[in-house]
Amino acid sequence: MSDPIKPKSGKRSSSARQSAPTLDDVARITGLSPITISRALNNPKLVRPQTIEKVMEAVARTGYIPNMQAGSLASRRSRLVAAIVPQLTNAMFVDTVQGLSDQLAAHGYQLLLCLTGYSQKHEEELVSAILSRRPDGIVLTGINHSQELRKTLLSAAIPVVETWDLTPTPIDMLVGFSHEKIGSRIGEYLVGKGYRRFGFVWADDERAAIRRRSILDVLGKQGIVDAPTALVPTPASLQLGRQGFAELFAARQDFDVIVCSSDALAQGVITEATVCGISIPGQLAVMGFGDLDFSAHTSPAISTIHIDKRALGVQAADALVAKIQGQPLAERIIDVGFELIERETT
Amino acid sequence: MSDPIKPKSGKRSSSARQSAPTLDDVARITGLSPITISRALNNPKLVRPQTIEKVMEAVARTGYIPNMQAGSLASRRSRLVAAIVPQLTNAMFVDTVQGLSDQLAAHGYQLLLCLTGYSQKHEEELVSAILSRRPDGIVLTGINHSQELRKTLLSAAIPVVETWDLTPTPIDMLVGFSHEKIGSRIGEYLVGKGYRRFGFVWADDERAAIRRRSILDVLGKQGIVDAPTALVPTPASLQLGRQGFAELFAARQDFDVIVCSSDALAQGVITEATVCGISIPGQLAVMGFGDLDFSAHTSPAISTIHIDKRALGVQAADALVAKIQGQPLAERIIDVGFELIERETT
DNA sequence: GTTGAAAATGATAGCTCTAGCATTTGGTGC
DNA sequence: GCACCAAATGCTAGAGCTATCATTTTCAAC
Structure with missing residues (x-):
């Protein structure tokens, strides 16, 4: 038990004695076996408090840092x-x-x-x-x-x-x-509010595409079939929202609502529309998605879908x-x- | 060399034969040694093309996935x-x-x-x-x-x-x-533009604090000593910018520039000021930091410090x-x- | 003191891979 | 056919840890 502290043993001692301390080193200077050190560090319940103390002291003294690669390899976790x-x-x-x-x-x-x-x-x-x-x-x-x-x-x-x-x-x-449910919900909500002339500013993203399809299904049932889309790349941004709206607006001016695949785009649409002298929501409504941190605090605040991300x-x-x-x-x-x-x- | 393919050998064979294939398994079914498999996968230059092919086939067949933990342990990388x-x-x-x-x-x-x-x-x-x-x-x-x-x-x-x-x-x-240089630059720039009545909306963050100190140093040299700060928690947001400005504005209305520790705050300050009927930059200037993705595209666009993040x-x-x-x-x-x-x- | 169970510790045998050196193979030149 | 060299492959010995089972210690109860 009370072996005197001695330098790292055998194998390849003499020369390269500058590698980081291992569990064996801690075992040696505490006079305990390696497995006990392991338990003291990973499963302290199994070890007597005074032993743990001894181990901790040796760990602190040597600056031992466990090697999780070895540990994971052995424990498969x-x-x-x-x-x-x-x-x-x-x-x-x-x-x-x-x-x-x-x-x-x-x-x-x-x-x-x-x-x-x-x-x-x-x-x-x-x-x-x-x-x-x-x-x-x-x-x-x-x-x-x-x-x-x-x-x-x-x-x-x-x-x-x-x-x-x-x-x-x-x-x-x-x-x-469910992106489908969100799409339906958005569609029904906006139709319910009386909007009929839809435009989309939409990121080119697979899940967003599902939402759009689902909105279009709702619109289709109301006989609304003409709903132009400005497709923008990801990641969505305020800038792309402005561009998207500008694109839509250049082709057609009678939208009453622009639906966006994210709040960042919505913010861009609002910005661009405002710059064009369109009042929101007076002349044009905007719907977002995501409820990002700014969405409740812009002026006007963005109607959106909240998800607890x-x-x-x-x-x-x-x-x-x-x-x-x-x-x-x-x-x-x-x-x-x-x-x-x-x-x-x- | 051309050992017939035989089931995993020795040690603990009989029972639990459902663990993932290892390098040894690939070695066995190819009739090569484990180290050659290792080289074929990690250092193909050292292995004959036709051997590599054989290895790859066996890897595909067995669904072998290397264990990097073991590899890292052995190679120390x-x-x-x-x-x-x-x-x-x-x-x-x-x-x-x-x-x-x-x-x-x-x-x-x-x-x-x-x-x-x-x-x-x-x-x-x-x-x-x-x-x-x-x-x-x-x-x-x-x-x-x-x-x-x-x-x-x-x-x-x-x-x-x-x-x-x-x-x-x-x-x-x-x-x-350098946050210090940025601070001086901001200070000198704004003083140079003729602004004198400064307010700060500032995140409670150590690096931001350095910038502020540095701005204040510049202002101090111009005899500007009274520059109230609304301190907000991190992460900065549009909302906090609005709050921060509201706080400053409640105490005092004669600011000619609000300096913000981030563009998100700046956007909030702009929003709140606009809501209060203050025109920007006509009645009040706003300076940001960070040049976030939206900063160039808000209206008005935010003057800021660009960093190639x-x-x-x-x-x-x-x-x-x-x-x-x-x-x-x-x-x-x-x-x-x-x-x-x-x-x-x- | 002895007993016995629980608590604490230990010995052995891997976990899976690679470094380092040793050996074999294949091909060239004569 | 043989010596020789580079290329290809293999052997041995760990890398540093933990699972598993075995042994020892501790201590309450008698």
Whole structure:
């Protein structure tokens, strides 16, 4: 037990004695066995308080930093969760990633962040690269993944959460909301308010496309078939909103409502319309999506669809962690819903 | 060499034969040795093309996914870079993180993202947790780190890039810009334009504080000593800008310029002032910081300080990768500079 | 003191891959 | 056919940790 402290033993001692201290070093200077050090650090319940103290002291003295790669390799747990997100410069995803990161951290997990730039091919490569890190779970954005990807993930038998959309057949778990329902809701709401001459300023993004289709379905039933769209690239921005509106307005001036695929675009439409001397909502209504941080506070304030983006990330984290830890999951599919918020622009 | 394909050998065969295939499995079914498989996958130059083909086929057939944890453990390279950022909901950092992620990916590195919420204590814990993953490099935000942290990082002997600020004594490398210079520049510019009655709407953030101090120094030299500040929490937002201005305006109405610590705040100040019937820049000038995506396109467009936030991330990635790969670094300290952009609000 | 169960600690055997050096192969020149 | 060199492949020995089961210690109860 009370071996005197001696220099690192055998194997390759003499020369390169400048590598970082390992668990064995701590074991040696405390006179304990490596496994006890491991337990003191990772599972303190199993170790006597006074032993833990001794270990901690040695850790502090040596500046020992555990090597999680070795630990993960041995224990087959990485405490790492990978998230795949199209882009961060899209304000939509930021809150979700922040919520995800915060909640994962609270559970002792860390976040490996991967940005695809909306490319499905890229997504597939990324997932392969990611899987070789053996994360304990993966968060995907959207539900539209290549068959290859689904297969890879299924055979990896790793917990997966898909987000930002809804499907009855997720790969594993899902935390999202229905773009179709949102579309119908927007359509019905605006038609109900009496608007008839629609224009769209819309980002070229798959989920946004679903919402638009769904709005058009509602409009179609009301006999509204002519609804021009200015398509803009992602990420949406105020500038693109201005451009989009300018484009629509150049072709036609009698819109009574412009529907936007995000609040950033809506803000741009409002700006451009205002500059053109159009009063909002007097002469033109504007509808957004996303309820970004500014949307309630612009003048006029933007009517929009609110989604609890942060909660989406938090719940994705919770679902993932629960599954990782083998807790029975209440729901495989969580619909976080949405809320239409009527403000001043409609 | 041409051993027949046989089931996984020895050790603990019989029972749990459902674990993922390993490099040894691929070796066995190709009749090659594990190290050759490793080389075929990681260092193909060393392997005959026809051998590589054989390996690839076996990899595809088995669905083998390399275990990077084991690889990293053996090779002491993780191809992982950790970035520590205060918060993502602060639009300022998003572009940098995106640039960092993109550029790292281009070099074959992945990003471990950690959000501190502006807490230095949290940062210290985070770094410890991060180091146990043995990243090949670390990106920090800011230069103001606890002594403990500096010591930990130095003794870990890991490449570090500090960002978003400038100091002659970085821990290792630095990619940033001078908040002091920006402050002086803003001060001189606004004084030069003839403004005298200053108000500040300012986020409670350490780097912003440096800029403000520096502006005040310039003003002081002009005999301008009375410059009230509305301090708001981070992350800055349009809403907080409105609140901040309302607060200032309630106390005093004769401002001729409001300086803001970010464009989001500036947008809020403009909105609130406009709602109050104050014309901008006619009756009141507004100065921002950051040149966010909307700043050039609001009406009126916001005068601001432009920083190439994305380039900052990209250069941080480049510096880190260069150092990791042992290339001699041109500069330890990179000042990405800034540009004052005069638009319509001043 | 002895007993016995619970608590604490330890020994062994991996986890999966790669560095470093050793060996084999293939082809060239004579 | 043989020596020789570069290219290709292989062997051995870890990298640093934990799972699993075995052993020892502790301490209450008698």
